[in-house]
Amino acid sequence: MHPENELKLKTILSDLLERKADELKATSLLKEDLGVDSTEMVELCGALEKAFGIQIDDAVEKRLKTVGDLYSLLSAKA
Template sequence: MVYDKVIEIIKEEFDVDEVNENTLLREDLGTDSIGLLELVMAIEEEFDIEIEDANLDDIKTVKDVVDSIEKIKG
Protein backbone atom coordinates (compact mmCIF):
# COMPACT_ATOMS: atom_id res chain seq x y z
CA MET A 1 0.00 0.00 0.00
CA VAL A 2 1.30 3.45 -0.93
CA TYR A 3 0.49 5.03 2.44
CA ASP A 4 2.41 2.44 4.46
CA LYS A 5 5.48 2.70 2.24
CA VAL A 6 5.43 6.52 2.38
CA ILE A 7 5.25 6.39 6.19
CA GLU A 8 8.20 3.99 6.23
CA ILE A 9 10.27 6.26 3.95
CA ILE A 10 9.46 9.38 5.98
CA LYS A 11 10.34 7.68 9.27
CA GLU A 12 13.66 6.61 7.80
CA GLU A 13 14.48 9.92 6.07
CA PHE A 14 13.65 12.10 9.08
CA ASP A 15 14.50 9.63 11.87
CA VAL A 16 11.11 9.95 13.54
CA ASP A 17 8.82 7.40 15.15
CA GLU A 18 5.39 9.02 14.89
CA VAL A 19 4.01 9.99 11.50
CA ASN A 20 0.44 10.06 10.22
CA GLU A 21 -1.37 11.42 7.18
CA ASN A 22 -1.79 14.85 8.79
CA THR A 23 1.89 15.27 9.69
CA LEU A 24 3.18 18.53 8.25
CA LEU A 25 6.49 17.99 6.51
CA ARG A 26 7.99 21.40 7.21
CA GLU A 27 6.41 22.29 10.54
CA ASP A 28 6.19 18.90 12.29
CA LEU A 29 9.29 17.27 10.81
CA GLY A 30 11.35 20.46 10.55
CA THR A 31 12.36 19.80 6.97
CA ASP A 32 13.68 22.48 4.67
CA SER A 33 13.68 22.57 0.88
CA ILE A 34 16.74 20.30 0.72
CA GLY A 35 15.14 17.77 3.06
CA LEU A 36 11.98 17.85 0.98
CA LEU A 37 13.98 17.24 -2.19
CA GLU A 38 15.75 14.29 -0.56
CA LEU A 39 12.37 12.87 0.45
CA VAL A 40 11.01 13.31 -3.06
CA MET A 41 14.06 11.59 -4.54
CA ALA A 42 13.62 8.63 -2.17
CA ILE A 43 9.93 8.41 -3.09
CA GLU A 44 10.64 8.68 -6.81
CA GLU A 45 13.15 5.86 -6.54
CA GLU A 46 10.87 3.63 -4.48
CA PHE A 47 7.80 4.09 -6.68
CA ASP A 48 9.62 4.54 -10.00
CA ILE A 49 7.89 7.86 -10.69
CA GLU A 50 8.85 11.48 -11.26
CA ILE A 51 7.33 14.28 -9.21
CA GLU A 52 7.56 17.61 -11.01
CA ASP A 53 9.43 20.33 -9.12
CA ALA A 54 6.48 22.66 -9.72
CA ASN A 55 4.32 20.35 -7.57
CA LEU A 56 6.61 20.52 -4.53
CA ASP A 57 4.91 23.66 -3.19
CA ASP A 58 1.64 21.72 -3.04
CA ILE A 59 3.13 18.98 -0.87
CA LYS A 60 2.64 20.03 2.74
CA THR A 61 1.44 16.87 4.52
CA VAL A 62 2.03 13.15 4.35
CA LYS A 63 -1.42 12.84 2.75
CA ASP A 64 -0.29 15.24 0.00
CA VAL A 65 2.68 12.96 -0.70
CA VAL A 66 0.43 9.89 -0.92
CA ASP A 67 -2.11 11.72 -3.12
CA SER A 68 0.66 12.88 -5.48
CA ILE A 69 1.98 9.33 -5.88
CA GLU A 70 -1.48 7.90 -6.48
CA LYS A 71 -2.25 10.61 -9.05
CA ILE A 72 0.98 9.91 -10.95
CA LYS A 73 0.62 6.15 -10.80
CA GLY A 74 -3.02 6.39 -11.89
Protein backbone atom coordinates in the same frame (compact mmCIF):
# COMPACT_ATOMS: atom_id res chain seq x y z
CA MET B 1 -3.66 4.31 -1.36
CA HIS B 2 -2.77 0.64 -1.37
CA PRO B 3 -1.65 -0.45 2.13
CA GLU B 4 1.68 -1.70 0.76
CA ASN B 5 2.42 1.71 -0.76
CA GLU B 6 1.37 3.46 2.44
CA LEU B 7 3.81 1.32 4.40
CA LYS B 8 6.57 2.03 1.86
CA LEU B 9 5.92 5.78 2.13
CA LYS B 10 5.94 5.69 5.94
CA THR B 11 9.18 3.71 5.89
CA ILE B 12 10.83 6.25 3.59
CA LEU B 13 9.61 9.15 5.72
CA SER B 14 10.60 7.58 9.02
CA ASP B 15 14.07 6.66 7.72
CA LEU B 16 14.74 10.06 6.16
CA LEU B 17 13.33 12.11 9.04
CA GLU B 18 14.39 9.75 11.82
CA ARG B 19 10.82 9.56 13.12
CA LYS B 20 8.66 6.68 14.24
CA ALA B 21 6.03 5.65 11.71
CA ASP B 22 3.22 6.27 14.23
CA GLU B 23 4.24 9.95 14.37
CA LEU B 24 3.44 10.34 10.67
CA LYS B 25 -0.23 11.30 10.45
CA ALA B 26 -1.92 12.38 7.23
CA THR B 27 -2.44 15.83 8.77
CA SER B 28 1.21 16.22 9.82
CA LEU B 29 2.71 19.31 8.23
CA LEU B 30 6.02 18.46 6.59
CA LYS B 31 7.83 21.66 7.59
CA GLU B 32 6.12 22.73 10.78
CA ASP B 33 5.40 19.37 12.44
CA LEU B 34 8.13 17.16 11.00
CA GLY B 35 10.87 19.75 10.44
CA VAL B 36 11.44 19.00 6.76
CA ASP B 37 13.76 21.64 5.30
CA SER B 38 14.34 22.33 1.59
CA THR B 39 17.27 19.90 1.35
CA GLU B 40 15.29 17.10 2.99
CA MET B 41 12.35 17.83 0.68
CA VAL B 42 14.58 17.30 -2.36
CA GLU B 43 15.91 14.08 -0.80
CA LEU B 44 12.38 12.94 0.02
CA CYS B 45 11.11 13.56 -3.50
CA GLY B 46 14.13 11.76 -4.95
CA ALA B 47 13.52 8.78 -2.69
CA LEU B 48 9.83 8.68 -3.65
CA GLU B 49 10.67 8.93 -7.35
CA LYS B 50 13.07 6.01 -7.03
CA ALA B 51 10.84 3.85 -4.82
CA PHE B 52 7.62 4.39 -6.79
CA GLY B 53 9.00 4.93 -10.31
CA ILE B 54 7.41 8.36 -10.66
CA GLN B 55 8.50 11.90 -11.55
CA ILE B 56 7.79 14.80 -9.19
CA ASP B 57 8.32 18.16 -10.85
CA ASP B 58 9.31 21.30 -8.94
CA ALA B 59 5.84 22.86 -9.11
CA VAL B 60 4.27 19.77 -7.54
CA GLU B 61 7.03 19.52 -4.93
CA LYS B 62 6.30 23.08 -3.77
CA ARG B 63 2.62 22.21 -3.23
CA LEU B 64 3.38 19.28 -0.92
CA LYS B 65 2.54 20.51 2.59
CA THR B 66 1.34 17.46 4.53
CA VAL B 67 1.89 13.71 4.70
CA GLY B 68 -1.62 13.46 3.26
CA ASP B 69 -0.47 15.43 0.22
CA LEU B 70 2.19 12.78 -0.32
CA TYR B 71 -0.47 10.04 -0.07
CA SER B 72 -2.59 11.86 -2.65
CA LEU B 73 0.34 12.35 -4.99
CA LEU B 74 1.31 8.70 -4.83
CA SER B 75 -2.28 7.53 -5.21
CA ALA B 76 -2.57 9.59 -8.40
CA LYS B 77 0.80 8.56 -9.86
CA ALA B 78 1.64 5.09 -8.54
